[in-house]
Amino acid sequence: MIHFVGAGSGSADLITVRGARLLGEADCVIYAGSLVNPAVLSYAGPACALYDSAGMTLEEVIGRMAENERAGKTTVRLHTGDPSLYGAIREQMDRLDELSLPYDVTPGVSSFCGAAAALRAEYTLPGVSQSVIITRMTGRTPVPEGEALRKMASHGCTMVLFLSTGLLEEVERELLAGGAYTPAAIVYKATWPDEQVLRCTVGTLARTARDNCVTRTALITVGDFLGTDYGRSMLYDPAFTHSFREATV
Ligand code: SAH
Numbered sequence: 504m505i506h507f508v509g510a511g512s513g514s515a516d517l518i519t520v521r522g523a524r525l526l527g528e529a530d531c532v533i534y535a536g537s538l539v540n541p542a543v544l545s546y547a548g549p550a551c552a553l554y555d556s557a558g559m560t561l562e563e564v565i566g567r568m569a570e571n572e573r574a575g576k577t578t579v580r581l582h583t584g585d586p587s588l589y590g591a592i593r594e595q596m597d598r599l600d601e602l603s604l605p606y607d608v609t610p611g612v613s614s615f616c617g618a619a620a621a622l623r624a625e626y627t628l629p630g631v632s633q634s635v636i637i638t639r640m641t642g643r644t645p646v647p648e649g650e651a652l653r654k655m656a657s658h659g660c661t662m663v664l665f666l667s668t669g670l671l672e673e674v675e676r677e678l679l680a681g682g683a684y685t686p687a688a689i690v691y692k693a694t695w696p697d698e699q700v701l702r703c704t705v706g707t708l709a710r711t712a713r714d715n716c717v718t719r720t721a722l723i724t725v726g727d728f729l730g731t732d733y734g735r736s737m738l739y740d741p742a743f744t745h746s747f748r749e750a751t752v
Contacts, residue, residue, distance in 0.1 A: 526579055
């Protein structure tokens with residue numbers, strides 16, 4: 504059996520209970536070494552074979568999995584954060600389907616959740632934004648034209664940008680062209696021991712990253728959720744009745 508597992512955003516104790524158990528039972532772990540905290544690998548047993556996928560091709564990863572299956576071994580494919588976001592798991596699952604090899608997926612705490620925790624922020628504030636756009640600046644992996652950053656920014660909702668820290672001049676330009684004159688924050692290595700939170704504005708993203716030597720492993724968060732104004736929730740309003748509580752005023 505092959506288990507895709509989300510390792511969480513950094514801190515080793517942010518892996519799920521299921522993910523830790525699967526690591527403990529694995530004969531082989533193929534981990535995304537560029538971003539998975541090595542401390543997470545301590546959940547694997549002493550006899551477990553470890554492979555860093557950073558230096559492997561898709562074909563080599565699948566070849567290793569297939570060989571393990573032939574030998575009756577259990578494989579964990581360990582991805583950073585949650586595997587469904589920029590995880591390149593679809594192409595692996597499709598190859599495994601072609602080979603009729605069984606797999607399942609265990610979710611993880613994505614770095615965008617880790618970043619909200621680091622910021623002590625809520626992405627969806629009443630009266631501010633009720634949507635979160637997760638996207639990236641177009642780079643070597645192109646972003647479809649309909650999802651150009653300036654178009655995304657024009658919605659005025661909360662945005663979280665992955666994989667864009669090396670392109671902050673362009674990010675600034677695109678966001679401002681879309682009308683996002685809002686607070687912003689760079690969260691470097693959310694939930695890692697050396698986590699850093701850099702609050703700024705959209706217009707100062709590039710300079711803030713430069714001044715703090717942040718070039719990678721960071722998320723860019725954008726929007727008025729980083730400001731001070733918002734409406735309180737209906738759910739906990741004394742004057743609001745819902746299926747679990749009668750209004751008291
Ligand atoms: N599947 C992962 C994302 C993988 S793409 C997830 O759910 O988080 C890799 C990008 O994610 C990095 O370039 C960076 O933008 C972001 N990232 C991953 N871990 C991070 C962390 N702990 N703090 C800030 N950004 C992180």
